[in-house]
Amino acid sequence: MISGDPVLTAKGLTKTFRSGERTLEVLRGIDLSVAPGESVSITGESGSGKSTLLHLLAGLDQPDAGEVSWAGAADTVAARRGRFLGMVFQSFYLMPELTALENVTMAARMIGPVSGAERERAAALLARVGLADRTDHVPAQLSGGERQRVAVARALMNRPQVLLADEPTGNLDERTGDAVVELLLSLCGETDTALVLVTHNPSHAAKTTRRVALHAGQLQPVT
């Protein structure tokens, strides 16, 4: 159910990269508003600035102009990020020294001590993504699709209001990628988590409630 004040808002986002004397304006006055529980896909060509936009929305980078606000507050610092956001990346980014369960609980550990209830929640999330019998396996013992499912479970561990997924199927085969996107949409729907999905794949983009395309530094709706 999509309703309520926007959970993620970007206004007039501008980002420019400089390389020597050359200047490249990647984002030009981007406006984006995501409602609670909404799923938004962002498509665009390689190098169009999709990941840059995602990093700005996550507060990992600062825009040259404009602002990002989370649940109405423009305070996008690390201390809030752990609770407010979950992120899924193309390269999974699991900690190789930790088991699947430890990778998922790591998200909770970043914001405070891990209780027994949180360990149970992590185990339940892994079961929900189909990895109930792989909790003690380290990433090296998991396939690409399994690793990405662990990453999805980790991203949802702290009950974030927004989940940002940066080409989560980029390193997966088509079938596995379809399954991961289905999982993302399903889990976000169950938990009323807003989803911003950056993807090259039109079929994946079509599954979200709203589609936008990044072209020439600006967002345009896709019908």
Added chain:
Amino acid sequence: MPWSLYLALKQLFPSGRRLSFFTAISVAGVMLGVALLIVSVSVMGGFGREIRRMIIDTQGDVQVRSGAFIDNPEEIVATLADQPDVTGVTPFAEGVVMLQYDYKPAFPALQGIDVDRVNDVIPLNDYIRVGTLDDLDDDSVILSAQLARSLGVHYGDTVEVYSPLMLELMKNDEVMLPTELRVSGIFEIGHQALDSSVVLVTLRRMQELYGLGGGVHGFNLKLTPGSDPDRVARRLNGVLPDVAPGAFARSWMDANSDFLFVVQLEKNMIFFLLMFIIVVAAFSVMSSLLISVVRKTREIGLLGAMGGRARDVALCFCYQALVIGVGGTVLGVGLGMTVLHFRNDLIAGFTRLTGSEEALRRFYEFSNLPAYTSPGDLTLIVSMAIIVSALAGVIPAWRAAQLNPVEALRSE
């Protein structure tokens, strides 16, 4: 447990593996440095302690000497014995003589001792290997073991002693026959310098050989355990001018300050040089952690994406260095103490293997390797090892904290 410490422990002891190779090598480096430092400093400490014990056992806690000889020894003995903290006083006279056996000469330092009082101050009986102190009389002599060996003298043999007084008389065309003394004992202190150059006679014989009359050259004093020899010597120097003008008291530390300084300097130099082993180990740890920062760049970016602050990312690497330092130090202390416990067995095995058993006994001061680990030395080694190892994490931590999460996530 903060996540930075948790992750540091996980990176050192990954799930699914018993021990990371990097962790094992890093800890081993620190362990070996600490163990080597403990063994070396303890052996040096043991040597120093033995030397100090021998000095006290042969000179007493405080010595009173005069530039000339002291001709009222009994009065001074009584005065000194009355002083607080003084438990024993024994007079002595000393000088160099020529000693000859079977036409083989030697020039030892002859010490005249008061047989009735010497054991109150110097435990000579503990060092006499052949014969007893009771056998020493005006016609006999106790030789040091090395001197006896070098001259080929045995218990019961007779040696000839020529004193400088005899040489003076010879200038006046007077002929004096050497004094013949029976060897009534052989002692061994365990220190080469003392065992090769000291001979004991009664005080009366020494006074006669040097024409001292009833005079002596000084007094050795024994103090109550725990009293400060320097303080007692200072107090005595306030009293001595009244009974023995020209005489002065010195503690055993003061009398041997140059020698003790050299002993301490050697120990400090060993400590300083061996400390560099730990510094090298710490550089190895730093190098490994710097490589880890590069290898884990994307994970560091992820930590930022998950809400981790740069400070906590840096702490993660600091914790790793600290854990390596603490682990290596604990293991190093265990290894060092174990080696010290079995040091004599190890040396016995080594000398048997190389056939150098006798050489070790002859040319080193001790046949068993002494060792003493002072709490102060141990504390210094442990704290410096941990501090140096922990500092190895600072530069990698700084580098990790400088990483921009966005660039880290993008890195290949």
